[in-house]
Amino acid sequence: MTFDADRLGRSGTAFASAQSEGRAALVGYLPLGYPDVPTSVEAIVALTQGTDGVGCDVVEIGIPYSDPVMDGLAIQRAGTAALQRGVHTRDVFGAVAAVAATGTPALVMTYWNLIEHYGVRAFARDFTAAGGAGLITPDLPPDEADEWMSVSDEYRLDRVFLVAPSSTDERLAMTVAACRGWVYATAVMGVTGARTETSDAAPTLVRRVRALGTGLPVGVGLGVSSGDQAASVGAVADGVIVGSALVSTLLAAEAAGTPRDLTALRALVGDLAAGVRRAERS
């Protein structure tokens, strides 16, 4: 699979670097503000490091939202707690800057109303100033994205849209054509959350996107929680996306009375990073 350098943007370039090492990229998600803003920034930076300095190739920072209709319980719980503890949209720029300082591309993944309310152009401006790479917009399909398309062109930001097993060929082509960076394949029909078995729909969906010949990497998300699962997804996709399982380590740390303890988080990141490095690539 040869990628189209013109469409890779900054986050897609990280996928290409991973590919040059003969492996899939690891993409990690954590929400801003859980267990509190400073610790969440520390945790988000830890995604890039794991335990031994080997971690995610791309970081997704979530901004908690009051009505997270696409999220399962783990991300809901962390997000609700973060909101109760007073997280604000503007707090994301500090986290973006901290990740950017590590050299790892930082994406923001959030529900569209928060961006729209901040102002699409204003957000792009402040996000770019902080060193951010782009946005993942799970509830903003290209059909509704006119303003974001032009603003992201202006600021040269990556725009990652989602595709699903239920996407028609026509919608798949339209959505992939609108992406810059990479394509987010939600391989499980359902909300976010760790699953013991990852979806068998993933290989088919990845194949369908690649068949479009657009030269964009494909990341597969929803359900991965271990290095072994990362290895199996990494065998078929260009990137392995992990969210809920990472969030769960933070929920468990708080439940154990040690909310600032990132040991388990770092260990899981290390396990996942090792997983994508031992995948048998197809």
Add this chain to the structure above:
Amino acid sequence: MTTRLPDAHGHFDRFGGRFVPEALFAALDQLEKEFRSAQADPAFLEELHSLQTDYAGRPSPLTEVKRFSAYCGNATVLLKREDLNHTGSHKINNVLGQALLTRRMGKTRVIAETGAGQHGVATATAAALFGLDCTVYMGEVDTQRQSLNVARMQMLGAKVVAVAAGSRTLKDALNEALRDWVASVDNTHYLIGTVAGPHPFPEIVREFQRVISTETKAQMLDRYGRLPDAVLACVGGGSNAMGMFADFIDDESVQLLGFEAGGDGIETGRHAATIGEGQIGVLHGMRTYVLQDEDGQTKDSHSISAGLDYPGVGPEHAWLAATGRATYDSVTDTEAMEALKILTQTEGILPAIESAHALAGAMKVGRRIAETDPDARPVLVVCLSGRGDKDVDTAIRWFGLDGSVDATAGA
């Protein structure tokens, strides 16, 4: 006003649309296609008509309420009696239509959100009638204040899931139903109860509720030989109001008046006056007015009426408000409960608290007209969207009734 909206992309100008995960697009497209083919299928329309007539009890009466009108200035007030429909509200109109669509799509399960429980009861009823599996999501707060309806749904064979997330009211029930649907869309139809959500739901629900205004218009012309001066309805998500407005939108002489829940009063910040106090945003798959904070987080709404306790509103209402074709005002808990009591005691009709907001609106509008134009004799039609049996517990608390008798005889 000859424009037919929504447009092909589900937009009412800047409102509406589809802000949903890609996983749902195929189902929304399938639904839209099935709806269009059904609307053009005489057999479908005939079956729906027959269900409305022989099962739901349509057409619903248009009742002139003379003693209640005395509280409304010089106005003549008529009630469109959706409270007399089977299951006790207008919700059955939409549910029967969507249940037929569900069967047409070959799906075997329906899910629904409900606030007051009216839509949940109606959905559970249609599910029983059509032999569909049914799960109803209801905010935990609402399951407590509307426990009678929880039991009704369970008797009808539905599974009722209390939603303990967020504000634990209607918006959270909607969130949970959407989560279910993303995972179950292959065999499940999301039977949305209001003119909200992603396209094509606002249009579908409006069309299945349109019968309210179609009948009202015919009844007015038949009995009075004229159109009303205004039609009035309460607005939460806005389904009974869209039903009441739909056939009058092109009749410019007819004012369209919607009444949102003013809760404890707009000035307290504890209300559900989305159009009045909200800002344009995206919620539940649509662009519309939303009660939101400085960051765009949805604010909790407040109303004594579970069915109006929603921080968003259907996109067509947002459009009608923005264009000025319809006018929206708010009615407080106190005003609504006063209107509920007056209608009950002057006409022997116990309205749902939701509908009482529209009645209070009629009192305000009628009195205002009488002040500004004492010679005017306006005719106001209020959509009495539901009956108040479910609200007796709330009324007991509000009016301080303790359930004790007035006297004992025979002892």
